[in-house]
Amino acid sequence: MVTREDVENIALLSKLFVPEEELDGLTESMQEIINFADAINNAPAGDEGFDNINNLSNVFREDEVIESYPSEEILKNAPEQAEDHFLVRNRE
Amino acid sequence: MGCEAVKYELVSGFETHIELSTKTKIFCGCTTQFGGDPNTHCCPVCIGLPGTLPVLNREVVRFAIKAGLAVHGKIADIAKMDRKNYCYPDLSKAYQISQLYAPLIIGGYVELSNGRKIRLHHIHIEEDAGKLIHRHGDTYVDYNRGGVPLIEIVSEPDIRSIDEAKEYVERLQQVMRWVGVSDCKMQEGSMRCDVNISVRPEGTEAFGTRTEIKNMNSITNIARAMEYEYDRQVDLIESGGKVVQETLRFDDVTGTTSSMRSKEDAHDYRYFRDPDLVTINVPRDEVEALRAEMPELPADKCRRYIEEYSIPEKDAQLLTKYRRISEYFDEAIDGVKSPKTVSNFIIGQMFRRTETESDKELFAVPTTPAQLNELVKLLDSGKIRNNLAKSTLEKMLDSGKGATDFISESDMGGVDDAALLELCKNAVDSNPKAVEDFKNGKEKAIKALVGNVMKNSRGKADAMAAEAKIKELIG
Amino acid sequence: MGKIAKIHEMLTTGQCSCAELTKSYLKAIESDNGELNAYVCVTGDEAMKTAEAVDKKIAAGETIGLLEGVPMALKDNMSTKGIDTTCCSKILTGYKPIFDATVWELLKEQNAVMLGKTNMDEFAMGSSCENSYFGGAANPVDTNHVAGGSSGGAASAVGGNIAAYGLGSDTGGSIRQPASFCGVVGLKPTYGAVSRYGLIAYASSLDQIGPVTSSVEDAALVFDAISKPDKRDSTCKGSASPTFDKLGSDIKGMKIGIAREYLDGVRDDVKEAVLAAAELYKGMGAEIVYFDLPILKFALPVYYIIACAEASSNLGRYDGIRYGYKTEHYTGTHDMICRTRSEGFGEEVKRRILLGTYVLSAGYYDAYYKKAQDLRGTIIKAFNNAFEQCDVILAPTVPMTAFEKGHATSDPVETYLTDICTVPVNIAGLPGVSVPCGFNQKGMPIGMQLIGKSFDEATILNAAYHYQQAAPDKFKETKWGVKL
Secondary structure: OOOHHHHHHHHHHOOOOOOHHHHHHHHHHHHHHHHHHHHHHHOOOOOOOOOOHHHOEOOEEOOOOOOOOOHHHHHOOOOOEEOOEEEEOOOO | OOOOOOOEEEEEEEEEEEEOOOOEOOOOOOEOOOOOOOOOOOOOOOOOOOOOOOOEEHHHHHHHHHHHHHOOOEEOOEEOOEEEEOOOOOOOOOEEEEOOOOOOEEOOEEEOOOOOEEEEEEEEEEEOOOEEEEEOOEEEEEOOOOOOEEEEEEEOOOEOOHHHHHHHHHHHHHHHHHOOOOOOOHHHOOEEEEEEEEEEEOOOOOOOOOEEEEEEOOHHHHHHHHHHHHHHHHHHHHOOOOOOOOEEEEEOOOOEEEEOOOOOOOOOOOOEEOOOOOEEEOOHHHHHHHHHHOOOOHHHHHHHHHHHHOOOHHHHHHHOOOHHHHHHHHHHOOOOOOHHHHHHHHHHHHHHHOOOHHHHHHOOOOOOHHHHHHHHHHHHOOOOOHHHHHHHHHHHHHHOOOHHHOOOHHHHHOOOHHHHHHHHHHHHHHOHHHHHHHHOOOOOHHHHHHHHHHHHOOOOOOHHHHHHHHHHHHO | OOHHHHHHHHHHOOOOOHHHHHHHHHHHHHHHHHHHOOEEEEOHHHHHHHHHHHHHHHHOOOOOOOOOOOEEEEEOOEOEOOEOOOOOOHHHOOOOOOOOOHHHHHHHHOOOEEEEEEOOOHHHOOOOOOOOOOOOOEOOOOOOEEOOOOOHHHHHHHHOOOOOEEEEEEOOOOOHHHHHHHOOEEEEOOOOOOOOOOEOOOOOOOOEEEEEEOOHHHHHHHHHHHOOOOOOOOOOOOOOOOOHHHOOOOOOOOEEEEEHHHHOOOOHHHHHHHHHHHHHHHHOOOEEEEEOOHHHHHHHHHHHHHHHHHHHHHHHHOOOOOOOOOOOOOOOHHHHHHHHHHHHOOHHHHHHHHHHHHHHOOOOHHHHHHHHHHHHHHHHHHHHHHOOOOOEEEEEOOOOOOOEOOOOOOOHHHHHHHHOOOHHHHHHOOOEEEEEEEEOOOOOEEEEEEEOOOOOHHHHHHHHHHHHHHOHHHOOOOOOOOOO
16 A cells, blocks of 8 residues: 555655645556556466576786776866866855 | 762763775775875766766775784675765865765674673764864965775773773774774874763663863873773763763873864764665675685684793783784794793894884884794704894894804704713713712712813803703712 | 669669659658658758768779668667757757667767657657657658557658658557558667667667668668677577578468457457468468467556556656756756656656656555566566467557547557557567558558567568568558658
């Protein structure tokens, strides 16, 4: 059972605002999707386990320095920046 | 008979983050060097640009295994990487790649000087976050530290006092530096502790509700924060209140803890296996090779110094605090009669010249272990006396020169046993009056004979030995 | 002859220059993209620059590779240095990557002429392409119909002849489904055959890049070019061996399996077309084997649980700090992040983020995410067993044909059902190719899917090739774009 509180909680975890007037509708729609997902509870208990596709292991890189990017490149797409930092401006 | 006041026992467990001294970050080739201009040790991977993928640094796994071996942990056969999801501006992907379900190291312990073993739950590898600077309400983000490899050492709640807590941290620091996995510089943030703390009436079993003080970066502050938090919890309980499980920050100006919780952070990390990284199938031969390469651990070495060399415990602790000191000592005692003499020189004279902890850690004294060894051997053979050795060592430490640069052949000449006997015979033969006076009960007369020996040996003879020898000759 | 080989011949025999060819594609885009809406970004200048470089090589008498100078398109979720890469989301508006995706690096080395970036459902979440921030791509067979999704732009561009080929990405059918809707060929490679480095993640354990082409030969050629191991993608091994060289090898005695579950709930015209294809294979000496795969009925919820869980984590990083859209008015960092995300993501993306967060959250992880992972193991095992009885599995790609624009139901669950035939392949990490196999009454294309063993693209492409040779009438040119 998906409750309004569940939706509020997962919205907070997801960093999404759900306007009050949409909360009921969204709860209902989430419930519907969860009902659909609940179908898996009718499946036979899986005992195969799953690790990763192709069962790969031990893929490593060596500890060798690769030149970093210039900070101008790193900051190129930042909506706001100052003094070579990404910036969240909170002043009015 | 009045009511006896309930005494409260402190119960504490630590989560200790230690930055590994690999050359590069955990998932990309950027340098791990401390500092640097903001956002200059970054690439698309460590700033989490969309589409980038992590590739695990092999050395991180090796370092973590070394760390595990250093604290007697079990190295897992299979380890996996998980995502810990939380959204914060210093975390470029909104998740930290860490380990929950299958950490690399299981168990282990840290032994304290009181004999108690603080058990470890596990050690896992993970990535560090970037750095936030708050200025005038604005937030500046620098990702240089983002992606630097960390191990998190999670202890069981086995710590029972602030002294134990301090020693626990010092022991971890000591052994992690010792095996070379980290410099453990708390002031630079390469070692940080989250302290879990609760109290319970002495003699009871059940744990009280715990609080967690986050991000402690000095041992002094750990002690202050724990003291404050212990008092706060005891006061709260005694006044009928209840401790609330929460995360706290410590304010080192006011010396108090306060809640970090805000309604903005709901804590549910939604851990799940990171699909971008494959399984770590820990190769046993590599573990065994690392085990074989492990240096003798400080605790073992300390015990050996006490047992084999009869070094006092306090001194043995000092000698094994840093690996370089102990290695210096090991070299300098080669073939000497009394390792304790070497220890005394190191602790007495050399430590005065390595005042700070980092000086001691480097232990870059001008005198080589071989030079100290030479000096001690001169002393051992009786060629020089202790006070000459001491003053010579000072000169050696000032100049970096060897003992023989300051002690001439003649300085050493008269002091061995045969020479002393000769000097004493001489004194007796040439001073019949004094001998006579002494035989007649004039104790002081011996001083004249010893004075003669000292004069003729130009002060290099041992006065006590000379007196004994003279008494033997005329007695 | 495939289109790539044809263009190669034209270029090397001097029938036209690469610049001329590229210009004609760019002109066609100019005239037709308004209606097809296949491209969301056209990179004419860069295309012409590459074309001229290729012409210089030809003029200098140098030999050129098969893909060299061939005009193509990339789905807008593949990172292209200095060129907008938005995933067709408002939240990535203005984002210009500072590095190239590995697939683009590989093709760039071969002087592929990129015409632009193609339309898609926002963050590849959707089956119609209508979840694009830029509006959906149209189906080139009939523009009143959707192109399908999420790689709708790629299928529309290839079907509309305004790209010789395209690269799409397939998480739950996003290459095969639009290929089926638009009457073109779409290959979803084995998980790990093609590098995901630079592909903006939707669901990391399911995403794979693959070609959308007008012929099986082209699909094989492009797949061979991009299926290389990549040190930057731990999950990428590359392909076992080239597939193009094996096209045309004998399929007599090949066992083609049909799992009955794949035909459940499939519309009659689609079912008939697929069964007719089976008959055709029989005529070529293949053996048709029927079997059951009952576990498939759980594939769809398993897919949505895993995909949404991974997506909720992958999409956490869009916070308005490092790149992309940032809200204008806010009070404090937390508020900024929430507003940016709420304004920047579309409805479907938000819905999947919420669902993914839910199935991973405390108290639900075991019941949903962990259970789904266990079932994933069971599904993989079931496919392994199936492949002991057959060499390839034949199935419909989609239970229906392209629907009309704006016709997509607002019911999310009903929409998810569109993916029922495509998701099992992603769950099991297998290769699957969609090939046109007929038309419905209204002339809309029907697609069939050939599913192979892990890293056995060669066999399914060979089977697809034989079908294409035997049924050329199923591969129809549309009225749009460049006629070679």
